[in-house]
Amino acid sequence: MNPTLTVIGAGAKGVAVAAKAAVLRDMGVDAPDVVVVERAEVGANWDAMGGWTDGQHRLGTNPEKDVGFPYRSALVRRRNAELDERMTRYSWQSYLIATGGFAEWIDRGRPAPPHHRWARYLRWVAEQIDMTVVSGDVQRISVDGERWALHTHDTVLHSDGVMITGPGQAERSILPGHPRVLSIAQFWHRAAEHERIAAERVAVIGGGETAASMLNELFRHRVSTITVISPSVTLFTRGESFFENTLFSDPTGWTGLTPAERRDAMARTDRGVFSARVQDALLADDRIRHLRGRVAHAVPRDGRIRLTLNSDRGGERLETVHGFDLVIDGSGADALWFLPLLGQDARDLIELGLGGPLAGDALCESIGYDLAVSNVSPKLFLPGLSGLTQGPGFPNLSCLGLLSDRVLGAELGAAPQRSVRSSDEHQPVR
Numbered sequence: 315m316n317p318t319l320t321v322i323g324a325g326a327k328g329v330a331v332a333a334k335a336a337v338l339r340d341m342g343v344d345a346p347d348v349v350v351v352e353r354a355e356v357g358a359n360w361d362a363m364g365g366w367t368d369g370q371h372r373l374g375t376n377p378e379k380d381v382g383f384p385y386r387s388a389l390v391r392r393r394n395a396e397l398d399e400r401m402t403r404y405s406w407q408s409y410l411i412a413t414g415g416f417a418e419w420i421d422r423g424r425p426a427p428p429h430h431r432w433a434r435y436l437r438w439v440a441e442q443i444d445m446t447v448v449s450g451d452v453q454r455i456s457v458d459g460e461r462w463a464l465h466t467h468d469t470v471l472h473s474d475g476v477m478i479t480g481p482g483q484a485e486r487s488i489l490p491g492h493p494r495v496l497s498i499a500q501f502w503h504r505a506a507e508h509e510r511i512a513a514e515r516v517a518v519i520g521g522g523e524t525a526a527s528m529l530n531e532l533f534r535h536r537v538s539t540i541t542v543i544s545p546s547v548t549l550f551t552r553g554e555s556f557f558e559n560t561l562f563s564d565p566t567g568w569t570g571l572t573p574a575e576r577r578d579a580m581a582r583t584d585r586g587v588f589s590a591r592v593q594d595a596l597l598a599d600d601r602i603r604h605l606r607g608r609v610a611h612a613v614p615r616d617g618r619i620r621l622t623l624n625s626d627r628g629g630e631r632l633e634t635v636h637g638f639d640l641v642i643d644g645s646g647a648d649a650l651w652f653l654p655l656l657g658q659d660a661r662d663l664i665e666l667g668l669g670g671p672l673a674g675d676a677l678c679e680s681i682g683y684d685l686a687v688s689n690v691s692p693k694l695f696l697p698g699l700s701g702l703t704q705g706p707g708f709p710n711l712s713c714l715g716l717l718s719d720r721v722l723g724a725e726l727g728a729a730p731q732r733s734v735r736s737s738d739e740h741q742p743v744r
């Protein structure tokens with residue numbers, strides 16, 4: 315029997331891994347049975363229903379960075395070119411050709427598609443490969459002998475390996491239920507309903523891609539000032555030259571950098587930075603400003619929301635209070651969103667592998683070549699946390715074809731574990 319790999323979330327990563335597994339099987343090569351558990355529908359987070367967008371905003375990366383990109387498989391001895399050729403059948407261009415949109419896309423100058431179109435692309439791939447999707451919201455992850463057990467409200471799925479995807483909980487809010495505080499999902503729900511937001515002073519908590527999309531939308535509403543609150547020194551522009559982009563599509567050499575060099579590269583290109591396009595389009599607008607700090611708490615007072623911010627200035631902890639008419643809490647984007655789902659047995663197993671308490675830094679540092687937590691069996695793949703050890707492109711859309719190679723190259727089930735690879739030189743070969 316084939317081992318089972320269960321993916322939590324039918325987003326870009328789940329579809330990429332399922333597509334490559336399907337292609338491998340078509341080639342007569344062993345691959346795990348990929349089952350995807352999804353609480354909404356395939357590609358939901360790229361549509362208004364997922365709460366992360368209204369679907370109208372555009373993809374930040376090029377759509378050619380699709381489920382097979384960069385088409386440089388290293389998974390099947392002497393047949394990798396064939397594997398890549400077969401994967402191109404599920405490329406962005408193949409989707410456009412199949413749906414009659416290719417010529418128009420070229421003639422328009424190959425624009426980045428709106429998010430809802432990207433969702434449709436993911437759904438098209440899922441349909442083409444007949445992806446197995448189980449409908450359900452995974453609410454708990456536990457261990458059952460040598461397998462994982464994923465609990466939804468009405469079923470338990472057993473699996474030899476689990477991959478967790480997705481950006482977190484768009485519904486999270488620092489003051490749930492208060493009309494002057496919106497979660498990411500509430501904000502996008504309003505935008506999707508074409509509800510006009512009118513407020514004097516607006517705060518957006520959080521930086522990076524999530525905040526960038528929200529700024530892009532807020533810009534059109536009747537607001538006097540928008541304050542972006544993040545712990546970084548300022549709102550940095552993302553480095554987007556060939557040399558910086560290549561770190562995302564090609565992690566060769568990443569493991570040869572020191573942890574400090576990797577953190578530096580990620581800070582310039584990834585964490586909490588705005589793309590040059592966003593900087594040009596939005597941040598020149600004098601309504602937008604930045605406030606450095608971490609929001610400790612929020613209280614409603616005198617018709618406003620008062621946010622208490624903590625920040626470090628010259629080693630001294632500073633506490634400041636600021637009032638806003640509307641707060642948009644963008645802090646729901648959290649790569650560690652799944653921690654509360656782990657049952658005590660799952661936590662114990664992971665802590666055993668980590669050799670210490672379950673903490674974000676320890677998990678990030680423990681991710682091996684196969685994007686799973688080292689020394690933990692059954693395998694737990696956490697591509698969202700693999701940036702530091704394996705390359706900054708793995709958590710996002712930058713190298714989904716490499717991600718699927720790494721995950722499908724891992725040994726699942728009771729078979730003896732391959733040693734964890736720590737260097738790019740050791741490519742898995744079947």
Ligand SMILES: Cc1cc2nc3c(=O)[nH]c(=O)nc-3n(C[C@H](O)[C@H](O)[C@H](O)COP(=O)(O)OP(=O)(O)OC[C@H]3O[C@@H](n4cnc5c(N)ncnc54)[C@H](O)[C@@H]3O)c2cc1C
Nearest residue numbers: 323325326327352353359373374375451452479480710711
């Ligand atoms: C607004 C926005 C724009 C972005 N733009 C870009 C971009 O242009 N380029 C880029 O590289 N990255 C971008 N990102 C980052 C993006 O999140 C990742 O690149 C990419 O979506 C990750 O794919 P994924 O498969 O991990 O998650 P997703 O594509 O987000 O899919 C996750 C899926 O998991 C499901 N799910 C969540 N929790 C559960 C659960 N408990 N049980 C079952 N199902 C669940 C969701 O419904 C969803 O369908 C953007 C992020 C945001 C928020």
